Amino acid sequence: xxxxxxxxxxxxxxxxxxxxxxxxxxxxxxxxxxxxxxxxxxxxxxxxxxxxxxxxxxxxxxxxxxxxxxxxxxxxxxxxxxxxxxxxxxxxxxxxxxxxxxxxxxxxxxxxxxxxxxxxxxxxxxxx
Numbered sequence: 560x561x562x563x564x565x566x567x568x569x570x571x572x573x574x575x576x577x578x579x580x581x582x583x584x585x586x587x588x589x590x591x592x593x594x595x596x597x598x599x600x601x602x603x604x605x606x607x608x609x610x611x612x613x614x615x616x617x618x619x620x621x622x623x624x625x626x627x628x629x630x631x632x633x634x635x636x637x638x639x640x641x642x643x644x645x646x647x648x649x650x651x652x653x654x655x656x657x658x659x660x661x662x663x664x665x666x667x668x669x670x671x672x673x674x675x676x677x678x679x680x681x682x683x684x685x686x687x
Contacts, residue, residue, distance in 0.1 A: 581632060607662075610662065611674055634652065636655070637652075
């Protein structure tokens with residue numbers, strides 16, 4: 560790709576990172592979209608397995624204070640669209656920000672827990 564083409568497609572460095580994140584999410588999110596009835600603990604496991612598989616990239620994103628780039632992608636993944644009916648819009652936003660919050664805290668904690676452990680914490684919390 561030539562320099563001119565590059566700058567025509569990306570205005571900022573963050574645009575480049577966002578395009579890369581979208582590509583990474585696209586690689587695994589098809590399973591989630593095909594099976595929307597997965598239990599929440601399995602969904603959490605799938606999401607965090609994705610981050611574990613790409614740990615180096617996401618660790619660097621976190622270290623540079625760029626975790627916020629995930630927010631809009633997670634909103635889209637959870638089905639949020641501004642034109643949705645009120646309940647659907649807020650429900651999808653609720654799920655998206657729940658995931659975003661867990662992801663951000665996990666990054667800040669150094670990604671110590673495994674995807675399996677995180678899914679288990681959710682399951683334990685739901686049981687109490």
